[in-house]
Amino acid sequence: MELHPIWNDYPQLQPELTQTLELMEKSIQLKNEPVKKALLEMIGAGGKLLRPAYQLLFSQFGPEKDRQKAIALAAAIEMLHTATLIHDDIVDDASLRRNLPTIRAEFDNNTAVYAGDYLFVTCFKLMSDYTGSLRSLQKNAVSMEKILSGELGQMEDHYNLAITVDEYLANISGKTAELFALSCSAGAFESGTSQLFAKNVSDIGHNIGMAFQIVDDILDYTQPRAEIGKPVLKDVRQGIYTLPLIYALQTEVKQLTPLLEKKELMTEDDTQKVYQLVNELDGVNKAQQLANRYTKKALKRIDNLPNNPENTKIILQQLTQTLLTRTN
Helix, strand or coil, X not given: CCCCHHHHHCCCCHHHHHHHHHHHHHHCCCCCHHHHHHHHHHHCCCCCCHHHHHHHHHCCCCXXXXXXXXXXXXXXXXXXXXXXXXXXXXXXXXCEECCEXXXXXXXXXXXXXXXXXXXXXXXXXXXXXXXXXXXXXXXXXXXXXXXXXXXXXXXXCCCCCCCCHHHHHHHHHHHHXXXXXXXXXXXXXXXXXXHHHHHHHHHHHHHHHHHHHHHHHHHCCCCCHHHHCCCCCHHHHCCCCCHHHHHHHHHCHHHHHXXXXXXXXXXXXXXXXXXXXXXHCCHHHHHHHHHHHHHHHHHHHHHCCCCCCCCHHHHHHHHHHHHHCCCC
């Protein structure tokens, strides 16, 4: 399994990220060989492994230096993330993920549900084997609840032309930011840092996750399909209105409403018109400004972290800056 090219600039992370992938592969013991193969292909399909990377980095701040434990928890977190992606693909009726057929498209929705559930179970097995206390398991369960709440909030807002910025932010706070927060705080806490330090680190992860999702949504309005690995503006056809569009709707409803009211019947010309209007109405620029604010919050808190022999703070600064200012 090859790592994503993003890690070419961080050779010190490559060995443990590779071991994280290997442990995930080893942990999948399904008897159903076709589904097992599909899960392994999804894991090895070039995901960025951002959440395990942050977990591994923050695990270097504590006095406990059990790297096998850190790798196992990183694998558990990526298992959790992958499970949510599989279930997202069912809800979104998605046919592609990381430029490969989704499990629901290759098999069916029922199989995809069971595959996602299997990864949830595998995640908790790894967590229970390696966590030092019930607190991390409890935090994991609370995080899953928040992730689900964010997903449900987004589902409830399908085709909601009146969705507000605050409602969008509440949805992505659970849907995306919570897992970044868990990754960072679990890494810190399980390495023996104080609860106060872990809480501060959780806030860093939250800001990273918020900025990451906003930037990801901006890319739908700035990048072609080939660059982002999914159909551009498919979210709009499915009634998922993200921040650039929400800002544009606040500026000009009359031009956008007739297009959006077509829902699934929107044509390619319709989506391209939405794409054009969102840019013309400054939706992308406004969304970028908010992403920049979350990025600055994260970087400011990272700058206040203590130095350590592994130069972790410097790596965190570089990685976060690169990740949250990306244009593709």
